[in-house]
Amino acid sequence: MDLKLSRLDYFTLQVLVGLYELKNGTCLAVKLDVAQPKVSRALSTIREVFNDEMFVRKQYGFEPNELAIRIYPFAKKVIDGYQQIQLAAQNNCEQKRIVNIATLDYNTNLLHRSVVAVSKKLALNTVVNIIPWSDEIQKQITSGKVDYSITINPVENDKIMSAKIADVKKFYIVARKGHPIFEKTFGYSDLISNSFVLINYARVGLKKRAIEHYVEKHGGTMDIVLKTNSLNNALSFVSSNDCICISATETVLEHVVGRDDLQYQDTSEFWATHVMADLAPAVRQHSQYLQGRVEGDIVFFNELVLAMRDGLVKLQKCLSAINQQDSLSSIEEHH
Structure with a gap:
């Protein structure tokens, strides 16, 4: 006899076990947090699968018949197994x-x-x-x-909380090891006589870097050959030519220190006394924020x-x- 057991899904087995234990369809619907008709449909499925009444309606509810009594222990084990699976999955998500x-x-x-x-x-x-x-x-x-x-100078948003991590105060130039730029103190003349790579730091809106404003204000033009969001791309690029990467924050140096093909110079003093001091306050200050x-x-x-x-x-x-x-x-x- 083909019982079509594949029709006994988790909810239907819950109804079988619940009716055996509670003997009341209304109470079971409340326990399972479903509408009464859904319990009734599941009972109809149970009866069709086993081709048996299974639960006999009485004045105050249902009574399991002999077949239901024999099947209950096995159905109960299946339900317990489902619950163990659910618990294991929840624990994994929590961990x-x-x-x-x-x-x-x-x-x-x-x-x-x-x-x-x-x-x-x-x-x-x-x-x-x-x-x-x-x-x-x-x-x-x-x-x-x-x-x-992590965003630089984020725009205010009442749905987002923001907290400052740090002001950006350290500035560096990075170039191939042995580059002539490291033989002297970095200054304005270097900005208009070399080719540069700039990193698009995490700022909302495509804005010019402070160094670009500074050079333009003094009537010069920077030869910028690459702008990128990726520090790794920038470093790979300058390691094989004479271009210079302008970078900020100490976290950049973690990716430079220890590399045999790159060299860096701290230019923070030049930035503080020349670049930033020469710019409007709105352009001058940059800070990193954590947002959530x-x-x-x-x-x-x-x-x-x-x-x-x-x-x-x-x-x-x-x-x-x-x-x-x-x-x-x-x-x-x-x-």
Whole structure:
């Protein structure tokens, strides 16, 4: 006899077990949080599959017949198995929290270390999903597609919470090792006599960099051969020619230090005394912010801000030590 057991889905088995235990269709509908007719349809399916009445209607509900009594233990085990599967799946989701963060590649190392530190502190097993930063980032955050982003001078949005990570105060030039630019102090004349690669930092709207405003204000023209969102692309490009990459923030140097084909120079003093001082306040100040949805996890957000600030301080100390060591090595070479 073909019983067509494939028709006994999870809900139908819930009705079979529930009617046996509660003996009342109305109570079962309340327990399962469904309408009464849905329970009735499931009972009809049970009767069709087994070609048997299964549950006999009485004055105050249902009574299982002999076949229902024999089948109940097996159906109960199946339901228990489903619940174990559901529990295992829920535990897995709880243990592996996926955090979607949009940033440009120069911040990925600091960001990953910070998320790991926060996850450890909050006892979370977190998977970091790095998403390329785009100009539409605020829409992605408010729609829930992205949890957090790192943005330069973000536009205010009442649906998004923002917290400053740090002001951008460090500026560097990066070029191939042995480039003539490193033989002298960097200045305005270098800006109009070399070719440059600029990184489009995470700012909403396609805006000119401060250095471009500075050169234009002084009547000069920069030879910009490449603008890119990718630091890795910029570094690969300048490593094979005489172009110079202008970069900012210490996180950039994590990708430069240790490479045998690249060299860098700290030009922060030139930027502070010439470039920034010569520009309007609206163009002058740049700061990195962490952004997230207002309805998001405020605890994780605040901890991540603190972790990134702390991580940036540690990175600054590390790079300072490396620079001091490089200076000592250079002095020893000249003696």
